[in-house]
Amino acid sequence: MGSQTGSTTRSAGPRRRVSAEDVARLAGTSQSTVSRVFSPGAAVSPALRQRVLEAARQLGYRPDAIARSLTLRRSRIVAVAMAHLDNLVYPELLERLSTALQAADYQILLFTADKGSTADPVFEQVMRYRVDGILLASTTLSSCFAGECRAAGVPVVSINRATDDPAIWSVTGDNERGGRAIAEFLLAGGHRRFAYLAGIEDSSTNRDRERGFAAGLAAAGREPPSRAVGNYSFAEAQRAARTLLARxxxxxxxxxxxxxxxxxxxxxxxxxxxxxxxxxxSIVGFDDAAPAAWPSYALTSWTLDVAAMAEAAVGALLAQIEEPGRPAQRIVVPGRLLVRGSARRPPPDLWPQDAVDGLAPAEARPLAPAGAVP
Amino acid sequence: MGSQTGSTTRSAGPRRRVSAEDVARLAGTSQSTVSRVFSPGAAVSPALRQRVLEAARQLGYRPDAIARSLTLRRSRIVAVAMAHLDNLVYPELLERLSTALQAADYQILLFTADKGSTADPVFEQVMRYRVDGILLASTTLSSCFAGECRAAGVPVVSINRATDDPAIWSVTGDNERGGRAIAEFLLAGGHRRFAYLAGIEDSSTNRDRERGFAAGLAAAGREPPSRAVGNYSFAEAQRAARTLLARxxxxxxxxxxxxxxxxxxxxxxxxxxxxxxxxxxSIVGFDDAAPAAWPSYALTSWTLDVAAMAEAAVGALLAQIEEPGRPAQRIVVPGRLLVRGSARRPPPDLWPQDAVDGLAPAEARPLAPAGAVP
DNA sequence: CTGAAAGCGCTTACAG
DNA sequence: CTGAAAGCGCTTACAG
Structure with missing residues (x-):
């Protein structure tokens, strides 16, 4: 019938997109040349290039990234797995990852994982898209899949969650040091009965923060803190607080x-x-998420440098993509104790400002006006 | 030399992935059959299927979704554009969209847009991936691109932001009604000097919320509220509040x-x-984001039913994908005024509980204990 | 039920 | 600089 329907195999399906072939026909050249016009480094004579560009404009041509991926065996897609989106630190991280990745001309294939659960179920699907790399934010990949990634040569970097696998890159805050600094700060503040509210027990963030805190107390000859578990959840923390405070x-x-x-x-x-x-x-938090700064809370908190983490993670991932087989690194991004009003402040002589990384006097914001923290 | 490197054109690049061809070879069958084994409906004899599955397992075979997309001209990828990630309503929306989309076996290609700016720059890239649909959350697509989407037959649904283009589907809350309800609530509470803090001026959410509020006041013979602009930003709102409250x-x-x-x-x-x-x-907000419920704020706020919006948006998008050319709808998801403690409550006779959609007495939580809202 | 083959839309070595 | 052609890894009509 019509020569338009020359395709023998295909019939239904979405309407045909305009392809390089179409542009070539209109510009009176070959499909290869059209492709070259849209390939950054390729050599095309100015006149031809002009004609191709014009034809492309007329037809509304846009090179097909899917086809390109198939040819190049590089999708320029990075998978990002993320959980805990209710903690503002993660949306901020996501935004920064997105910006950094977009700047490097990568797209994000996002998958969200439930809090405790592993990222495995969707992961299987994601892997089918031949992503160039994987960014895991506070999510675990079962070691089985992690192994598969390595086998498949797909770079992985874990953000804010260290894995057991020494072959996997990670970018974390200085959790142990932060925990220890908080112990020292509270000790200097003259507190006597310490408690720790744990996050998800098997997460490295929780483990390291608690270890640092306990170590700081132990160094001063104190007993381990009393303890409850909040699993990084607001609601569970409320319940845990009721128990802790009723003791x-x-x-x-x-x-x-x-x-x-x-x-x-x-x-x-x-x-x-x-x-x-x-x-x-006295209450001290961790991460310095946006609400920590709201005057009603004025939360003293160890800062997570989300911007630096995003930059480091994307850098590490791109480095691996360029140069596969690089030995894994564990990148630790420094933080500092941001002193606000939610914890009693030690007298200046007991708490040298520089005992904590980067805590400049100017950073210690004044307490909210009287009544702020009633 | 080695027959392994039989490919004439390709040489460098990432290591070869295992393909259906490899599986076929090992299972002693054809590539078509391997493909059929991994295509839900296809008919393959049990014995062969078994052999193929076993070979696939041995080789760690995973069908290539990119190649599949090229053949089917369907990527099973949906682009999601989102801004305002610092407002917890959006991370929650994103999480729900992700869950709904993953359940329908679609992947999310995420792109973030800056607050005021249009989503155009990255949009161009995203379109190259031949996404099956686009979900725009509180972001504008310049009408030029919107037109292109339509021309290209790519379904779009706009979430929480109506567009001028009547051909584009949208899912929003009941902004005008919410604004009006808030006016009526504050009126009934005996307030006299009304103010409105605007979001981004040219957003439909802002326009509709303000219109409803002004209409509610006008209906009671009041003057338009005084007004300042916060552009949906915490910091700008702080500044605006300083001006408003100093009057x-x-x-x-x-x-x-x-x-x-x-x-x-x-x-x-x-x-x-x-x-x-x-x-x-008295202060009233809009959206009922998570922090609104925190006792220190106990914010009276109009609820945005994020779960319903996500469901409606994904439903609308999938419907369009299945059946292109469906006439656009504007879906409005009902909300209700959630009365907490941040605004003076009207006497019961002036504020019939059922004047506001769905406000059941039980929903009106008690004020926080004395001292909560000092 | 099974296999050979065309085609999806690109990139790029190869030979002018 | 330019074009013809192979190949990326699939799906599926077609012919057994």
Whole structure:
């Protein structure tokens, strides 16, 4: 019938897209030349290039990245797995990863994982898209899949969650040091009954933060802190706080493994137990997510340098893509204790400002006006 | 030399992936059969299927979705453009979109847009991936691109932002009705000096919320509210609040076009102006993002049913993909006023609970304990 | 049920 | 600089 339908095999399906072939026909040249016009380095005579560009414009031609991926065996797609989107630190991380990746001309294939669960189920699908690399943010990939990635030569970098696998790159904050600094800060503040509210137990962030905290207390000859588990969840932290604060030996210093949990505890302490923060209870968080700075909380928190982490992670991934087989690194991004009003501050002589990485006096913002932290 | 490198054209590049051809060879069958084994509906004899599956397992074969996309002219990829990730409503939306899309076996190609800016720059790249559809959340696509999408037959649905283009599907909350309900609520609460803090001026959310609010006031014979602009930004809202609250005729009722701005205003009112909320100033937000429920804010806010919106948007997109050319719809997801403690509550006789969609008495949570909202 | 083959839309070595 | 052609890894009509 019509020569238009020359394709023998195809019939239904979405309408034909305009291809390089179409452009070539209109410009009176070959498909190869059209391709060259759209390939950055290729040599095409100015006149021909002009004609091709014009034809492409007329037809609304856009090179097909899918076909390109197939030919080049490079998709310029990076998979990003992320959980905990309710903790503002992650949306911020996602935004920065996106910006950095877009700048390098990579696209993001996003998959979200549930909190505790592994990223495996969707991962299988994602791998089929032949992504050039994988960024795992606070999610675990079962070691089985991690092995497959390595076998398939797909670079992986884990963000904010170290894996057991020494072959996998990771970018994390300085969790242990942060935990220790918080212990020292609270110790210097004269607190006596310490408590720790844990995040997800088997996460490296939790493990390292707690280890640092316990080590800091131990170094001062204190007993390990009392302990509850909030699994990085606001609601669970609220429940845990009710238990912790109802104890006869109520803690006077509480370190929560992330900010949302710290805010949850602060709310419970203030509104359910009528405690004054920090006079009767000091609370310290971790990550310095946006709400930590809101005056009602004025949360003292260890900073996670999300911008630096995103940059490091994307850099590490691109490096691996360019140069496969590079030995894995564990990148630790420094942070510092950002002192606000939610924890009693030590007298200046007991707490040399420079004892904590980068804590310049100017950074220690003034307490919110009286009444802010009732 | 080696027959392994039989490819004439290709040489460098990433190592060869295992293909259906490889599996076929090992299983002693044809590539077509391997393909059939991995195509849901296809008929293959049990014995052969078994052999193929076994060979695939041995080789770690995974069908290549990129190649599949090229053949089928369907990528099973949906582009999601999103901005305002610092407003928790959006991460929540993203998570739900992701879940819904993953359930339908679609992947998300994410691109983030800056607040004010249009999504155009990255959009060009994204279109090259031949996405099956586009979900725009609170971002504008220049009408030029929108037209191109239509021409290219790519379904688009706009979430939380209506476009001028009547051919584009949209899913929004009931912004105008929400604004009006808030006016009526504040009126019934006996307030006299109304103010409105605007979001991004040219966004439909802002326009509709303000229109509803002004209409509600006008219906009661009141003057238009005083007004400032916060552009949906926390920091800008803080600045705007300082101006608004310093006016000699300080408002006693302030409606902010989203929750982050409402929280910013609440903080400024309380901590910088020493105002008691809601006794001296009532504040109402919009969207009911997670922090609105935190006791320190107890923000009265119009709910955005993010779950319903995500479901509707994905449903609308999939419907368009299945059946192109369906006439566009504008889907409006109902919300309701969630009354908490940040705004003075009207006496029961002036504020029939059912005047606002779905506001059941049980939903009106008690005020936080004394001291919560000092 | 099974296999050979065309075609999806590109890139790029090869030979002018 | 330019074009013809092979090949990337699939799906599926066609002919057994």
């Amino acid at each position: 006869p030996d109520r803690p006077d210093a509480l370190f929560c493994a992330n900010d949302p949990m710290a805010i949850a505890c602060l709310e419970v302490a203030r509104h359910e137990f009528g405690l004054r923060v920090p006079e009767e209870l | 000699p005729d300080r408002p006693d009722a302030l409606f902010c076009a989203n929750d982050p701005m409402a929280i910013a205003c609440l903080e400024v009112a309380r901590h910088e102006f020493g105002l008691r909320v809601p006794e001296e100033l």
